[in-house]
Amino acid sequence: MQAVVMHAPEDYRLEERPVPTPAAHELLIQVEAVGVCASDLKAYAGAAKFWGDENRDRWVEPGIIPGHEITGTVVQGSDEILAHHGVSVGDRIVVEQIVPCGECMYCQRGWYWMCAPHDMFGFKHYHGGMAEYMIVPKLARAHRISKDIAPQHAAYAEPLSCSMHAVERAELEFDDVVVIAGAGPIGLGAIIGAAHKNPKLVIALDFDDEKLELAKKCGADLTLNPSKVDIYEEIRGLTGGYGADVYIECTGHPSAVPQGLNLAAQARPLRGVLRVQGERLRGLVDHLRRQGARRARRPPRPAHLARRHQDHREGRPAPRRDLHPPVRPRRLPEGPRLGRRLRRRLRQGLHPPRPLSTAPLIPDQP
Template sequence: MSETPTTMQAVVMHAPEDYRLENRDVPTPAPDELLIKVEAVGVCASDLKAYAGAAKFWGDENRERWVEPGITPGHEITGEIVSGTAEALAHHEVALGDRIVVEQIVPCEECMYCRRGWYWMCDPHDMFGFKHYDGGMAEYMIVPALARAHKISPEIPPHHAAFAEPLSCSLHAVERAGIQFEDVVVIAGAGPIGLGAIIGAAHKTPRMVIALDFDEHKLELARKCGADLTLNPSKVDIYEEIRGLTGGYGADVYIECTGHPSAVGQGLNLLRKLGRYVEYSVFKENVSVDWSIISDDKELDVRGAHLGPYTWPAAIKIIESGVLPLEEICTHQFGLKDVQKALDTVADSAGASVKVSLLPGT
C-alpha cells in the first residue's frame, strides 16, 4: 500500500443543487475506526432526490432535509482499508489491504429497533452521505465502529463491487415478498433495483418471474438476470397477458421498483385476491389509489421494504459468482470532478444508463 496523503478531493453538499468538489484534509480514524481509500461509489435515485433538496417526507417542506449541509454524499461504497488499529480491524474482522463494502446505515445499537435486531429501522437513522457520517464521494472515508462492513473480492471491478448496496436492497424486497414455488411474480421496473429483484426472485424458483419495463434494452437485461417473461406495457396489454397466464386470477406477487405513481395502481390491479404487494421505491410525488382494492376487493398483503438488512452476504456471493451481467448493468463511470454529469445521467430517464458510479481515483 502506498502512503496515505494528507489532503484529498471530496464532494461537499452546501445547499440543494449546490454540490462542490473541494480539497479537504484526509480524516484521521479514531482508535475504533477504519480509514478506507474509496474505489467506487454508486449514484442512485435517492442521491438525485437529495441533491434536489428533498425533505424526508414528500410534500412537507417543514421536515428536515435528507442531507445535512457540509456532508459528503454517497452511500453505495466500496474501498480498500488503508488504516486502522488492531482493535478496529478485529472489530470488523478485516485486515489492512482488504476491500470492503459498507452498509448504508450506521445503526445506534441503542434504540428499540436496534435492540430487537431491526437495525435497518434504527430510530436516529444515521446514514452515510445523508446525516452525521460523510459518504463515499471522496477519495478517503472513515468507517466508524457502529458501521457494518463486509469483505468483497478485490478481483472484481470496483464499480461492480459497489453494486452490493442496491443488490442487497433488492434481495430484501424479495424476502419481504415471501415467494413460494407456485407463485407468478411480477417485478415492475428493470433498473438497478428491479434487476436485483429479478435475480433474487429467480433464485427462489417460483413458477414464473415476469419483468415489466418500457425500455427494450432493460428488458433484455431482465432476461439475462433470470426473468422468464418480459413485457413492455407500451406494446402489450399486460393485464390480459398476466390473466391469461394465471387462469384469469392474476399474479401472486408484485414488487414495485419504478418509483412512478402509476406503477402502484398497476400492481394492485395485476394481483389476484390474497396477493402480496411489495413497495421498494421512494416517490417524488404523492400516490393516490383506490384502497378498497386492498381491503374489500382482494384482501391484499401490502408490505414495505427499506435498505438491505441481513442480505449483504447473499448479494456479495451473487456478485462474486459472476452470474450477473454487471458489465451491462454498470453502464456509466465518472471521476469526482464530473459529479454533476453523473447526477444528470441518473436524472435522464430517456438515456441509456442503468447503474451510474463515481470512481474517486480517476
C-alpha cells in the same frame, strides 16, 4: 484529498478536503468506487424527501459528502476496531448504507435496517464515499470482500442487497407468478433473485426495451412494455384472470403503487416492496383492508390441521383462541395526515401498539 460536497439542491462542489484522521473507534478506508443511486439524483434535484417542505423537516445535512454505495481498502485503524469489524489493514470491504444506532427498538430486535434515527452515509451525520478517503465508524456494518472483485462490481453490493432483501421478504413459492416493475439495477437484481427461487413465472415490466433485453438475460421468463401492451390483460390472461401472486416494485415512481394493487391476485396478501407516496395511499389502504378481511376468514392450512391432530394424539391442549386473534385492521386516519401516519404505522406493523380507532373496518362475522 478531493471530495464532492453537498451544499444545496443543484449545488454540489468538488472541493479539497483534508484526509480524515480516524479515532480509536473508527476505520479509515481509501475509496475505490462509489455508485450513484437514484436517491443521490433526487437529492441533487432538491426532492422534498431530502430537503424538506411545509410538511416535513429537512433530512440531509449541507456540507456532507454524498455516496452510500461504497467499496474501498482499509488503510488505518486501531487493533480494537479492526477486530470489531473482522478486517485487517489492506483488506477490501464494502459497507452497508445505514449506520444503525444499536439502541432503538428496531435495532434491539435485530431489525437494524429499520433503525429509528436512520443515519446513513452520504446524507446526514456520516460522510459518504464520493471522496478519496472516508471514515467507517464502529456502528457501521462492514464486510470483507475478495481482492478479485472489480471495484464497480463490489460497489453494486449495496443495491443488490436491497433486491435480495425484497425477494426474501416476498417469500416466493413454486406456483407463484411474480411481477417485477422496473428493470434498472435494483429491478435486475430482484429478477436474478426471483429466478433463483424458481417460481412458475417471472415477468419484468419496463418502458425501455433495452432494459427488458437485460431482464431476459437475468432470468425473466416474460418481458412487457406497458407503453406497447395492456399489462393487465396480458397478466390476467396468463393467470386465468386472477392476477399476479407477487408484485415487487423497483421503479420508485408513484404510479407503480396502484399498478401493483391492480395486478395483485385478490386471494393472496400483497408481498414485495412498495415505495408509497402520499397521494397514492388510498388504494393501498383499501387493499390492506380487503386483505385483512380475507386473512381473518382464511381456513386453516393442511399443515396446521396435521399439527393440531398430532397435539390431540399426544395429549397437548389446543391453543387458546384468544391468543391467536384474527387479523382485523383498524380504521386509518383521514385527511392530509394520512400519508405521514400510515407510513409510521406500516413501519410498526399492521398491529400498531395503539389503535388509531376502536371502530373495526370489518364487522365481526357471525
